Amino acid sequence: MGFVSYYVYHYISATSIKLDFSFKDFSRLVSENWILSLTLLLLSPLNSLVEARKWQVAIQHIVPKVTIGRSLKMIYVGAAAGLITPSKIGEYGGRLIDIPVQKYPQAIVANFYCSVSQNLTNLIIGFTAIVVLSNQLYGHFQFITISLVTMGGISSLVLLLLYYNLPMFTRIVGKISFLKKWLASKEIKYESKVHVDTILRWAFIRYAIYLLQYLLVVEILNFEIGWLEKIGAIGIIFLLQSVVVLPSLLGIVARVEIAYFVWASVGMINGDVLMATLFLWMVNLALPATLGAIWLLLDRQNLDEKYN
Numbered sequence: 001m002g003f004v005s006y007y008v009y010h011y012i013s014a015t016s017i018k019l020d021f022s023f024k025d026f027s028r029l030v031s032e033n034w035i036l037s038l039t040l041l042l043l044s045p046l047n048s049l050v051e052a053r054k055w056q057v058a059i060q061h062i063v064p065k066v067t068i069g070r071s072l073k074m075i076y077v078g079a080a081a082g083l084i085t086p087s088k089i090g091e092y093g094g095r096l097i098d099i100p101v102q103k104y105p106q107a108i109v110a111n112f113y114c115s116v117s118q119n120l121t122n123l124i125i126g127f128t129a130i131v132v133l134s135n136q137l138y139g140h141f142q143f144i145t146i147s148l149v150t151m152g153g154i155s156s157l158v159l160l161l162l163y164y165n166l167p168m169f170t171r172i173v174g175k176i177s178f179l180k181k182w183l184a185s186k187e188i189k190y191e192s193k194v195h196v197d198t199i200l201r202w203a204f205i206r207y208a209i210y211l212l213q214y215l216l217v218v219e220i221l222n223f224e225i226g227w228l229e230k231i232g233a234i235g236i237i238f239l240l241q242s243v244v245v246l247p248s249l250l251g252i253v254a255r256v257e258i259a260y261f262v263w264a265s266v267g268m269i270n271g272d273v274l275m276a277t278l279f280l281w282m283v284n285l286a287l288p289a290t291l292g293a294i295w296l297l298l299d300r301q302n303l304d305e306k307y308n
Contacts (some may be wrong), residue, residue, distance in 0.1 A: 019044070033220045038214045044283045048211045051075050054202035055095065057195055058110035062103045073295055074098055080292030083285060091115075092290070097299075112194065117203035119242050120159045125207060126239025127152035129232040133266065152239065161168070164196060210238065213284070217276040229266045237262045255281055 030037045052072040061068060074095045081094030092111050099107040130148050162169055214234045225232060240258045259277040 004217070012205060016101065028285050029220055029222070034173070036216050039134070040213055040220075043209055043213050043216075044287060047206060047284060048072060048288055050202060050206045050209060050286070051114075054114055054199055054206070055110075057198050057202065058114050059099070059107060061195075062106045063099065070098055075078060075294050076243050076292030079285065079288040080228045080296065083289040089226065097175040097296070109166070112166070113199050114203075115162050116159060118206065118276065120163055121203045121207045123152060123159060124154045125144050126235045126242075129235030129239070130241075133232040142207045148236075148239075149302070155243075163200070164258050188219060193285070210275060210284070211235075214276070223263075223277055225266055233266050 008043065045198055049068070052068055052075045055075055056066055056071040059071070063070075074097055077097045078091040078094035082088030082091030084090060092108060092115075095111055096107055098106055127149070130152055134149065138283075211231070211234055215230060216231055218234075238260055240262065241255060256274050257276045261274050263273045
């Protein structure tokens with residue numbers, strides 16, 4: 001996906017969005033569609049709970065009888081750490097907050113399964129969306145359409161093989177001399193086939209919530225295109241957000257410009273695209289990260305009170 005990432009990054013950098021949009025207009029639309037807006041907001045904690053359940057399944061062999069509340073705490077702290085690091089790498093460390101130190105290698109593997117399951121879902125559905133909208137995309141972006149169809153299919157297959165055969169890939173990598181000793185010193189436990197399937201199912205459920213949230217936003221903002229184009233465009237946006245790597249501080253900028261890039265290909269070129277992306281970023285990323293930071297500070301305060 002390297003060439004695709006470069007192409008998209010070059011495109012969004014070269015076509016800075018200079019569109020006028022009004023926060024007053026956005027507020028008016030939200031007020032007029034308050035039922036849809038309220039549903040959208042309520043889906044945010046549901047989204048977090050689904051991810052917490054997925055994480056709970058992934059670590060139950062590491063932390064037996066882990067509660068959904070404890071799992072939710074790790075999810076929120078991971079979101080806070082991921083928000084300030086490139087490609088959300090910090091999320092791996094943030095989720096270790098309630099994991100015993102000796103269990104870190106197993107927890108990192110569990111986090112790998114959670115992360116790959118979501119990216120795999122984005123790739124599979126995004127690849128399907130590209131195929132469905134290929135005629136419209138090809139007319140505007142021939143290179144990126146061909147590249148995404150080809151690389152999307154190959155990446156989905158490779159990631160699927162990696163997801164279900166991680167122990168085999170680890171054994172292959174373990175033959176590299178400088179990794180062999182390190183891997184041998186770690187007690188790594190892999191997810192069972194049942195757990196792998198369950199984690200992937202929860203990833204698809206979470207994707208469905210993301211999709212529903214985005215559809216609610218475009219309905220609130222009255223995007224005047226067909227439902228097939230809406231669902232297809234959202235699928236491609238999620239795929240590109242997964243594969244285009246940018247520094248963390250550019251994360252929200254990248255999301256906005258990627259959304260504009262995709263929606264423009266299906267005939268939507270207006271400031272509402274920016275508002276939709278910004279609103280979803282606040283609801284699904286900024287809000288959980290803020291809650292995680294607060295949770296972390298409260299934990300730190302409790303520790304200070306305990307030892308002082």
